Amino acid sequence: MDFPSSLVQKAVDEIAQLPGIGRRSALRLVLHLLRQPKDFSERLSSAIATLRQQIRYCTTCHNISDAEECSICANPLRNQEVLCVVEDVRDVMAIEATGQFKGRYHVLGGKIAPMEGIGPQQLTIDALIERVEHEEIKEIIFALGSTMEGDTTNYYIFKKLNKFPLVFSAISRGIGVGDELEYADELTLGRSISQRIPFEVSMKN
Amino acid sequence: MDFPSSLVQKAVDEIAQLPGIGRRSALRLVLHLLRQPKDFSERLSSAIATLRQQIRYCTTCHNISDAEECSICANPLRNQEVLCVVEDVRDVMAIEATGQFKGRYHVLGGKIAPMEGIGPQQLTIDALIERVEHEEIKEIIFALGSTMEGDTTNYYIFKKLNKFPLVFSAISRGIGVGDELEYADELTLGRSISQRIPFEVSMKN
Structure with a gap:
């Protein structure tokens, strides 16, 4: 694409580097910004800049946080003995929205994916082992996405933590509630059958 | 959505105001920014800010431009007698990419759309009339999208310019090249038949 303005060119180049946004969509967004009042672009630009400059992560669970410790880790009413291992903040938000989990989290920051250059060292696995060593943790719940990378990561962590006296569990897979x-x-239906649960348990909630 | 950080909340709020980006995609983009090096966000943020602060429009055709006059209007080799009326810079880019048009443009900045509060005054129609009065223009080509708003805008401009000694034309509609x-x-096929062209003309290019 030949742009009539280097400013437009530059903005399109930057925006098109975001995942899921091609150059055509980027140009559409740029034209939208140009049609909006000036302070719209200013607010967007400053939100992006301050986000990256000032973002903090909970020193305990590594979730995104406004304070040194996130509101979940700082809450004494949460069960200190159960730790739910998740990939990122989206998973924390999704599980919190269910209202079904009263323990705490450990946010890995990704999944082991050698093809994308993400090894165990890029994740917060060492920090997780340290937590198990120093906190009163009794159960680890694996709640990663059901992909090959997710399973690999689960297994890697399981091997690392196996020597500790812990109960390991994983979120159940199966037919969604309300699904036919x-x-x-x-695969899902197969798992639903092979990993069936006692009927009385299935009737709860 | 309940965010664990007000910075994330704010960035999501701003990004989700862009057209075609919902809150879920906005959060995905925010997490992507957080995974990238700091200067990625800085470049994106500054490209957006300077875009809106420093953008200029060609004083002749109202296309986006780096200089007071855009490179097309400033080019003495372009045909000064033919003016192609388009909606925005994307249309200029699309037509330029064909290499089939040697005249100049007039960029309206939108189409008349009363439902969206866009009347003739929001567009550069007065400037177009002024151009016709002061320049040596002999033909006006309407190249707006083939929608009700496009047709309304064409007709409005036609009525305004009708008193001048001009030839009016519109880009042809029909079956795309290579289409079955x-x-x-x-509607398209109907137009293709009713607005058919001489066979010798159809064989060119």
């Missing part, structure tokens, strides 16, 4: 069996994929 | 008839919608 005929539309489920075979 | 059976897949064309009825």
Whole structure:
């Protein structure tokens, strides 16, 4: 694309580096910004700049946080003995929204993915081991996405923590609530059957 | 969505105001920014800020431009007698990419759309009339999108310019090059037939 302005060119170049936004969409966004009042762009620009400059992570669970310790870790009413291992803040938000989990989290910051150059050292696995050594943790719940990378990461952490007296569990996979069996994929339905649960348990909640 | 950080909240709020980006995608973009080196966010943020602060429009055709006059208007080799009326810079870029147009442009900045509060006064129609009065223009080509708003805008401009000794034309509508008839919608195919062109003309280029 040949741009009539180097400012437009530059903005499109930068915006198009974001995931899921091509050069055509980037140009559409640039034209939108130009049609809006000046302070719209200013607020957007400063939100992006301050986000990256001032962002903090909870020193305990590594979730994004406004303070040194996040509101979940700082809450004495949360169960200190159960730790839910998740990939990122989105998973924390999703699980918190269910209202079903009263323990605390450990945010890995990603999954082991050698193809993308992400090894165990890029994640907060060492910090997790340290927490297990120093805190009163009794159960680890693996709540990573059900992909090959997720399973690899789960297994790597399991091997590292196996020597500690811990109960390990993983979130259940299966047919979604309200879903019809005929539309489920075979793998999911297969897991739903092989990893079936006692009927009385299934009736709860 | 309950965010664990007010910085994330603010960035998501701002990004989600962009067209076609919901809160979920905005959060995905925010997490991406947090995973990238700091200067990635800085470059993005400053490109957006300087874009809006320093953007200039060609004083002749109102296209986005780096200088007071855009490179097309400033080019003495372009045909000064033919003016192509378009909606925005994307249309200029699209037509320039064809290499088929040697005249100059007039960029309206939008289409008349009363439902969205865009009347003739928000567009550069008065400037177009002034150009016709003071320049040596002989032909006006309407090249707006083929929508109700586009047709309304064409007609409004036509009525305003009708008193001048001008030739008016519009870009042709019809079956795309390489398209099969059976897949064309009825309106387009209908126009293709009713606005048919001499066979010798159709064989050119």
